[in-house]
Amino acid sequence: MTQILFSKMQGIGNDFVVMDDRDGSIEAAMPYPQLAEKLCDRHFGIGADGIILVKDSEDEDHDIRFVIYNSDGSRADMCGNGMRCFAKYLYEKNIIDKKQIRVQTDAGTVVPEVVADASGRVTSVKVDMGPPVMSCRQVPFVCDKDTAVEASVDMADGSTVTVTAVGMGNPHAVVFVKDLSEVDVAAQGRALEIHPRFPAKTNVEFIQVMDDQTLKMKVWERGAGMTLACGTGACAALTAAHITGRTGNYATVVLDGGDLAIFWDKSTNHLIKTGPARLVFEGVIRVSAGNGADTEF
């Protein structure tokens, strides 16, 4: 039986089970995809949008490695809200005693910097999310042009949706709407998530422009469904809003779970995302070695 210490954390309502698996004992007890599905279940498990694993970095250029799995067990490349929780976890547990760290992710290098109060508690995190990707080939998005700015996508029900495809290490379909209250986020989000023009599936952001510095956003996430917030999605939304002339290179993105400040630093072409990260509770789970058949949860 393997005892696993976990921290349940959330970044504006996007919630994660964070675990330190640098010694590999967790993965040895249960494969990550299966562990994600079981732990993220909101009735039979802890309940979360995903699990996040702390792993040793694979090279000298990074301090640590970040691995994330969605609640459906799929591995994701990167997670903006999860990265803030990850940075808080590392700093408060003294795993890394630096406020700014270089994190290796499946989507490349990400640089979070924690803001801590006098007691050493992290209250917010600023994350250099790297550059947005507009190349359809890299998002990936099937398109007859190099980039997809307000491209039409034919849907199975005969409708067409106008999307701007943006990569933030993971794929995003940004859809601008006049009134979010009129959007069936679950139905449209699910249909776009698995649309064949997104060969790796996609996260879907519905955006109502409130003014040239404020975007209201609802999100359907790849591998997780409706969530209260999506950090990479907020970065994709600002990118799409700026290149289509709807905002400048800065905006507050208002999500169901809270607000994110997104700044596109044109001197580096990197997106900087700032927001809170919170610890909800900590606990222990027991997993039987091997297939986890008689695991408690």
Ligand SMILES: N[C@H](CCC[C@H](N)C(=O)O)C(=O)O
């Ligand atoms: N569902 C996403 C991963 C989590 C991203 C989101 N939670 C964020 O804060 O960026 C994907 O499969 O690409």
